[in-house]
């Protein structure tokens with residue numbers, strides 16, 4: 273890929289007191305690329321994701337991002353307005369628990385429309401139409417537009433959270449175990465849907481998962497973490513078919529089929 277990376281992270285470290293969250297991690301992500309972060313529980317996946325997404329202050333390190341105007345900026349130096357623009361428009365963040373990423377007391381339509389209003393859309397009819405369109409894209413019947421997320425199943429809530437995130441045409445979406453809390457059959461459908469959307473929209477995504485099958489299906493590249501450090505990185509197929517680090521070999525061997 274010839275273009276400069278969309279996001280570059282250099283030597284990110286996050287400690288919680290004496291506890292290491294993640295240590296000295298550097299990575300790039302290019303436009304349209306899906307990166308999976310895998311590793312056992314406590315390996316630092318969520319910590320790293322939250323540092324990259326500027327949701328958690330880093331102890332050390334630097335994240336830079338190529339803005340829509342083509343300039344690459346150190347995220348620590350953004351103005352509050354630029355930061356809001358990223359969070360509300362150019363980035364999405366999909367939480368494992370949909371309740372953390374939705375407003376549970378307002379309708380499905382309002383959950384989607386709110387992101388549009390936040391970027392200045394004021395035309396009610398158009399907002400509703402766009403919300404309707406996005407509900408159907410995530411396979412939620414349009415007649416449910418005025419229902420609250422509390423009336424939805426877990427899978428529907430997760431799909432609503434995805435619609436809410438994608439409606440502003442983000443270029444980069446962060447996801448923390450997006451299929452984590454769901455039944456296996458619901459997971460499979462959601463993964464198919466996500467894969468389709470990521471392809472159609474040429475989204476870049478950073479997906480945290482402990483499930484190698486999710487990494488296989490969604491990602492181009494992956495990094496494997498253990499104890500807060502990256503122990504292996506490479507193209508997803510290479511890492512899964514020919515793991516080099518003994519820990520990755522163990523991880524892959526412990527799954528029957530990925």
Ligand SMILES: Nc1ncnc2c1ncn2[C@@H]1O[C@H](COP(=O)(O)OP(=O)(O)OP(=O)(O)O)[C@@H](O)[C@H]1O
Pocket residue numbers: 288291292293294311312313314315316317318319320482
């Ligand atoms: N708020 C916190 N305060 C103290 N330590 C924390 C905090 N959050 C995370 N940690 C520690 O940092 C390390 C990495 O945790 P993190 O949540 O990033 O792991 P993870 O890979 O996302 O795990 P899981 O798969 O269980 O979600 C762990 O040792 C954890 O105990």
Ligand SMILES: [Mg+2]
Pocket residue numbers: 317318319
């Ligand atoms: Mg986590």
